[in-house]
Amino acid sequence: MKKRMIAVLLIFVLVVGTAVPAAAAGTGFSDLPTGYWAGEAIRNVAGKGIVSGYQDGTFRPAQKVTNAQFAVFLARAFYPKEAKAYEDQGYGGSAPWYWASMAALRDHRILEGTAMGRDTGWPELGCDGEYVTRYDMAQLAYNIMLDYEQTGSEVEREVVHLRVGDWSEIPESYQDAVTACYVLRVLRGHTDGDFDGAALMTRAQSCVVIDRLGKGLGVTIGTGEHVQTGPAGATLLSGQPVTEENVKDLLQRVAAEWQGDIRGMTYASGNSSAEVQAVIWSYTDANGKKLSMTSGSGGYAALLSDRVFGRFGFPARKLDDISKMRAGDIVITLDNGKIVRVSTYSGTKGDMMTLEGRMETGYEMFYLMDGGTAGSMVITPDDEFPGRTYEVWTRYPD
Template identity: 35%
Template sequence: MKKLTVLLVLAALCTGLVLPAAAAEPVFSDVPAGHWAQTAIEDMAARGIVQGVGGERFDPDSPVTSAEFCAMLTRLFYPDELSAQQAGTGTAWWLPAAEAARQAGLLEGTAALSSYTNGTWDSSVMLSPMSRYDMAQAMTSTLTAQGIALPSDAELEAARADIADFDTVPASYTHAVTAMYALGCLQGTDDAGTFGGSENMDRAAACTVLARLLATVDGSASQPEPEPDPQDELDALRQEMLERVNEERAKVGAPALVLDETLCEAAQLRAQETAENYSHTRPDGSSCFTVLDEFGITRHGAAENIYASPETVDAAMDGWMDSPGHRTNILNSDLRAIGIGYYYTDEGWNHYWVQLFIG
């Protein structure tokens, strides 16, 4: 019985124990576990963006041509556009990718695009290794085409300090190189941060930058939309209502009202108060116009419109314009300024609108 108890205890302990999985075998024999680009290479291979060279080898140090990088970029970011570019009989395999990349704007500023004249690509350029300068240029163009915001001038300035050989970067490439450094899409080829833009891009580097580009694009897409600023929304409502008011006044020849900021603050307080006590009398029993004194607003005459329940500016304005007393306030040519308040609450009529006018 004691032995059975021990076994049951061991079984119970093992039930909640998760053992680590055995490390996955490398996909390519020449990209061993721990290789600096292993993860990116295997990810791009799994996505069908790159392929091995046969014999379970990837040849990570082999240079990448401009044609090959066009194929990689379009497979990853523009597969539909690539599919639409059908290679004709006897045409080079890379022409559809080059054309899809050109039309998507991925080659701006590169030697590859410079080789395209009169609808024809220079195959000697397209089939030559792509420099790291052109790699940076194509990366920047790809992010731009994907709608990704590039770094600010301040961020670019800060990134330059990380590029050991920045002074040797040609002027036509400085923006692309620093932008990719600033976004973390490019790093140096050594601990000093040397970019080495004249060197050729190799297959390992290509997979790495593709993975970083994808992470940048996906990261931007996955960012939640910022919560709308309540003040911005209130300002927009006020502007919309001001326009409606002045449209109505223009119909009868009354001068346009100006939106007064302090008067809006007073109207906003009144909107909150009407949710508590829907009346032209304030919750403390005083007249609605005492709010003007509270905010130090001088005037020669004043008027107030209040309305509960309409969800939109148009609904509130339509209701006021259908009411003789409220309509008179809106169209009064002796009034010169308006303050607008809007307050929402889960209780009562939910939506509370206030217009305060002064002459």
């Protein structure tokens, strides 16, 4: 990843509502009833100093958010060091209150394709006058995903248009952004299934988006740093301990949920590089970001695993003894060094989850056994299938 004016007059804070929160009391807002749909996200984002309430103790969750305000929120959440560096540097003259945040976002190309990025000057002096649409929110979030090199599995991306009721109304220029936001679960759409991109963002929605985006990227909002967690004491995404039974339960539920998004689509099996260990969860790039496989059956296996174990905290390791595999482990079939299929072990003896198997016959098409018929997944002695080898990768702690 490439690498904010905080001191604002009180009267100005009351107008724009974007100053740093006043102490810890800023997270107990009088207008957020118990059980409010965005309450947890608002308290989390406010608690990190990204957004604040008002002097009367309210948060005003339904209030619309301007481009400038949202830019400041994003910079505080994901690029606080860069924004602070601009503040320390100073503008050298009269400047809008949000200029340091805009400059930090521009350095990372976050404003491209949005109303905030259509200026010819520097910084964007007209930013403060308009409100953020859901279209631009999605594009800004997508640009941050690109910067953090995390946009989700291609397998998931290919079915998003089936989940969005008003997909045909979304301009082509925003479709990639909307897709990635659904894949990383930053967006979930309205109850009627529509995206409604022209609608204006509210303060509550802004907090939810920032909270979800941070979690989806594995980033601690407020610092912009990747979450550094390890297997010891960690839990599955369900919040349950890492046991085979818990993995099996969550794996089945995630697979069933994703299967419901399919409308008779088919995919070819993966044809990834033979250096599988370099492209699965153990791979970490120069910026410390963990990446998953993204296409074909490999993408589906990665999808299932990431949705059970999470994208971070459980690096993969290769099993020396494939007979010790457990629910959620990944079985890679190679023919003369070329990957021909990547499957997820369901936890039921002989039962594999593959993209083709899930599409055709649920979870019972491919089997682990000493022999089999055409169409079966077979693990046999190497001399029965010359050139056929298998690898099993696990994300369970040692």
